[in-house]
Amino acid sequence: MNRTEALDSIELIRKVINSTGADYSKGVRSCVFFLIYLALNTAMNLAFTLYVRNGGYEHEIIRLYAGANAWIGFIFIAAGLAAYAFIRKKGDSVERAFAEIWIILPTICVIMQKMQFLIFGRNLNTIQSTGFAGYIYGYNESARQGNLMLLAFLVFTCILATAVISKDKHIKKMAALFLVLSMGTFIFKDTNVSIMAVENYQDTANTYNFNYAYMYGISLIFTAWVIYRLKTMGRQNGGEKKN
């Protein structure tokens, strides 16, 4: 191969890449999502920690903080939906979008929240309260719910959104079943099983709430089933069409 042939080949590759779109967009998209979420979340965690360290009223600020976190969760889901619609339009794999935007990223975000608190909140006489529960119930209750609530809430919303978008009637039926099963959280609502004593702030970090564990558990089962269904029905873009 001489220089001219190499140049021709490079030019050919460049033309095809320009006409089809390079692969970088997917990675960039994920990173942008994650960085935006992380930046907002880190700023809030820092502000919250500084407030408390400077004598702020812990009980009230944690409520605001948890509420703000919940709203960021909403924004994140909305952005995920928009990206999902964009991906579908481009004809990319629905499983990839599902896994990438709705399962992996929120999970990473929750883990990052936990890590941030470990860093910023060192020696602070409180525990993290990042979930929607913090907004609804206040400090003590939200302390018991922990991050599981946020995770379950994110997964729950994403699954329902998938069911709405999907054209597959089996997925829609399963989503309805999932919705019915999720009502079980109300049954378990007053039977929270706290393994550790709630009185001690530090110990509450290790409490276990059956209510949300149940919801998260069925969410995971549903997620696994949806991915399996999408993979086996031989259709990449959201479900088989009704005949």
Next chain:
Amino acid sequence: MNDRLDIHEAFASKLRIILITALISGEKTFTELKKISGATDGNLSVQLSKLEEWGFVGVEKAFEGKKPRTTCSLTTHGRSEFEKYVAALEAVLKQPEA
């Protein structure tokens, strides 16, 4: 393989280069590949079969309702060979002109 540059036979054809490059950005249907390459059904089918035989491309045939749908995707081997090919092209271009 081309001994001198260690380039796979798959890159000997312009159409195959186009197909591999198109699949770098994600899986494509047969129709999409036809549109991108401008090749005929027969030629496209033959080249895709060759690429599949060499393990460069995975072909999945399924039905969308009652309509058949062929989806092609680049394998890890195909991607790695493409990267090698691009590296070889760069090496050629870096060589001083005779």
